[in-house]
Amino acid sequence: xxxxxxxxxxxxxxxxxxxxxxxxxxxxxxxxxxxxxxxxxxxxxxxxxxxxxxxxxxxxxxxxxxxxxxxxxxxxxxxxxxxxxxxxxxxxxxxxxxxxxxxxxxxxxxxxxxxxxxxxxxxxxxxxxxxxxxxxxxxxxxxxxxxxxxxxxxxxxxxxxxxxxxxxxxxxxxxxxxxxxxxxxxxxxxxxxxxxxxxxxxxxxxxxxxxxxxxxxxxxxxxxxxxxxxxxxxxxxxxxxxxxxxxxxxxxxxxxxxxxxxxxxxxxxxxxxxxxxxxxxxxxxxxxxxxxxxxxxxxxxxxxxxxxxxxxxxxxxxxxxxxxxxxxxxxxxxxxxxxxxxxxxxxxxxxxxxxxxxxxxxxxxxxxxxxxxxxxxxxxxxxxxxxxxxxxxxxxxxxxxxxxxxxxxxxxxxxxxxxxxxxxxxxxxxxxxxxxxxxxxxxxxxxxxxxxxxxxxxxxxxxxxxxxxxxxxxxxxxxxxxxxxxxxxxxxxxxxxxxxxxxxxxxxxxxxxxxxxxxxxxxxxxxxxxxxxxxxxxxxxxxxxxxxxxxxxxxxxxxxxxxxxxxxxxxxxxxxxxxx
Ligand SMILES: [Mn+2]
Numbered sequence: 084x085x086x087x088x089x090x091x092x093x094x095x096x097x098x099x100x101x102x103x104x105x106x107x108x109x110x111x112x113x114x115x116x117x118x119x120x121x122x123x124x125x126x127x128x129x130x131x132x133x134x135x136x137x138x139x140x141x142x143x144x145x146x147x148x149x150x151x152x153x154x155x156x157x158x159x160x161x162x163x164x165x166x167x168x169x170x171x172x173x174x175x176x177x178x179x180x181x182x183x184x185x186x187x188x189x190x191x192x193x194x195x196x197x198x199x200x201x202x203x204x205x206x207x208x209x210x211x212x213x214x215x216x217x218x219x220x221x222x223x224x225x226x227x228x229x230x231x232x233x234x235x236x237x238x239x240x241x242x243x244x245x246x247x248x249x250x251x252x253x254x255x256x257x258x259x260x261x262x263x264x265x266x267x268x269x270x271x272x273x274x275x276x277x278x279x280x281x282x283x284x285x286x287x288x289x290x291x292x293x294x295x296x297x298x299x300x301x302x303x304x305x306x307x308x309x310x311x312x313x314x315x316x317x318x319x320x321x322x323x324x325x326x327x328x329x330x331x332x333x334x335x336x337x338x339x340x341x342x343x344x345x346x347x348x349x350x351x352x353x354x355x356x357x358x359x360x361x362x363x364x365x366x367x368x369x370x371x372x373x374x375x376x377x378x379x380x381x382x383x384x385x386x387x388x389x390x391x392x393x394x395x396x397x398x399x400x401x402x403x404x405x406x407x408x409x410x411x412x413x414x415x416x417x418x419x420x421x422x423x424x425x426x427x428x429x430x431x432x433x434x435x436x437x438x439x440x441x442x443x444x445x446x447x448x449x450x451x452x453x454x455x456x457x458x459x460x461x462x463x464x465x466x467x468x469x470x471x472x473x474x475x476x477x478x479x480x481x482x483x484x485x486x487x488x489x490x491x492x493x494x495x496x497x498x499x500x501x502x503x504x505x506x507x508x509x510x511x512x513x514x515x516x517x518x519x520x521x522x523x524x525x526x527x528x529x530x531x532x533x534x535x536x537x538x539x540x541x542x543x544x545x546x547x548x549x550x551x552x553x554x555x556x557x558x559x560x561x562x563x564x565x566x567x568x569x570x571x572x573x574x575x576x577x578x579x580x581x582x583x584x585x586x587x588x589x590x591x592x593x594x595x596x597x598x599x600x601x602x603x604x605x606x607x608x609x610x611x612x613x614x615x616x617x618x619x620x621x622x623x624x625x626x627x628x629x630x631x632x633x634x635x636x637x638x639x640x641x642x643x644x645x646x647x648x649x650x651x652x653x654x655x656x657x658x659x660x661x662x663x
Contacts, residue, residue: 200343304343
């Protein structure tokens with residue numbers, strides 16, 4: 084058996100509704116194996132939810148006793164005692180001390196959305212306590228990721244006594260040692276995987292080896308939120324908050340937490356679901372001046388959804404890095420000045436537009452190159468494209484688009500001066516790219532490389548590109564052919580045309596995101612539908628579906644569900660419909 088076949092994810096091999104070949108040529112498979120089907124039944128019976136909702140939950144690993152928290156994720160229900168996080172007590176005490184003493188605090192963030200939101204949230208809290216912090220967001224190109232000695236020296240020169248790194252710092256042993264030498268105390272609030280060796284600091288990281296809190300899925304901003312709750316508790320017992328300096332409403336800041344959580348693409352389970360669900364409510368109140376300005380320049384009408392966080396607001400927060408102003412996003416999220424907020428939001432919107440235009444141009448170039456390489460018959464197992472003018476920050480996106488367009492593993496490589504290329508690869512289900520890339524490194528074809536099954540990063544010498552391409556063809560041809568031959572659609576459930584009524588509407592998000600599902604039986608619920616499910620519910624609130632998809636779906640429903648049966652099915656199951 085080839086490696087590719089062995090890696091095909093374990094799915095129920097049962098055909099769904101007996102469809103071996105859909106209109107688009109793909110077999111339909113039941114997402115649920117027998118055990119999951121049993122669990123779905125138990126969920127439907129115990130919690131009195133529609134069968135399809137139960138199937139959706141069971142298909143995503145939700146256990147019978149987790150259903151309530153999953154459907155109604157409240158912070159109160161899901162928020163842990165902060166002190167279950169290793170080192171949280173020490174961090175809370177040190178931060179509270181800094182606030183009581185009025186010490187200068189410096190925050191060192193990261194240039195992505197998680198870093199911007201995490202730094203803004205902590206800065207807002209400190210400011211309400213009367214100590215305005217210095218916030219430093221490093222430049223992606225000139226400083227790179229994580230604390231660096233030069234920046235730390237500058238912060239010390241500006242009088243910082245306590246340094247807090249957010250969304251970075253776990254691996255920064257040397258730069259943080261320098262901070263200690265300069266007399267700073269250091270707190271790290273981070274969620275990146277930790278080594279055994281930690282920096283000389285109070286390290287709050289749910290992914291450090293000795294942390295048993297079970298909060299490893301939180302983004303850094305989520306962990307900062309828990310830290311702020313813990314600090315607030317200490318301050319309360321010390322009588323810090325007074326009438327003149329009232330205690331902040333921490334839940335009101337969940338809009339910031341939701342943005343960082345969605346944009347960092349952490350799994351939306353457990354506490355993260357509560358953050359996002361409640362954060363969206365906060366966002367709708369338009370309390371945060373910066374976020375409101377950003378929603379307005381992005382022309383967001385209607386209530387904000389997770390989609391808007393990930394695809395409208397997130398990219399704009401990131402856009403400042405393009406002109407060497409990586410801190411604009413963080414600045415926008417913590418400003419209380421409407422004029423400043425409007426100015427920054429407009430600037431970020433403009434920069435984001437420039438980025439998009441650049442991406443479109445690069446993508447056209449990449450597609451043309453790939454088409455030429457594959458030829459009219461689209462031969463070849465992989466797509467490898469490279470160009471000198473591509474931005475290294477965009478190659479991942481290019482590779483993802485090429486993979487979708489050509490339905491095979493794809494690499495996009497930015498050739499930099501000096502004959503070195505930095506590239507990114509994306510794979511199709513069933514073909515392990517990370518393993519292939521790592522082997523290419525040991526065989527000396529790549530300077531660096533690593534990753535996992537679906538995505539990989541590489542550094543390659545310009546001169547070795549042709550050889551790398553040939554290697555990929557040789558290694559992956561068989562696996563790609565096999566994987567392409569069996570691209571089944573995993574189906575959650577079926578709906579009859581009669582069952583998809585306006586009184587039961589639902590939405591199909593593109594990614595794993597909270598989705599309101601409303602039916603006759605549940606007034607407000609959250610479930611998830613995968614990227615493969617395309618909803619064709621004839622409902623006003625359903626997302627736009629292409630005409631051909633609609634037609635194909637209707638035909639499938641007609642073919643698979645005889646009218647007599649469909650009525651009874653419709654009575655018991657609100658179901659999604661997939662067509663591929
Ligand atoms: Mn992060």
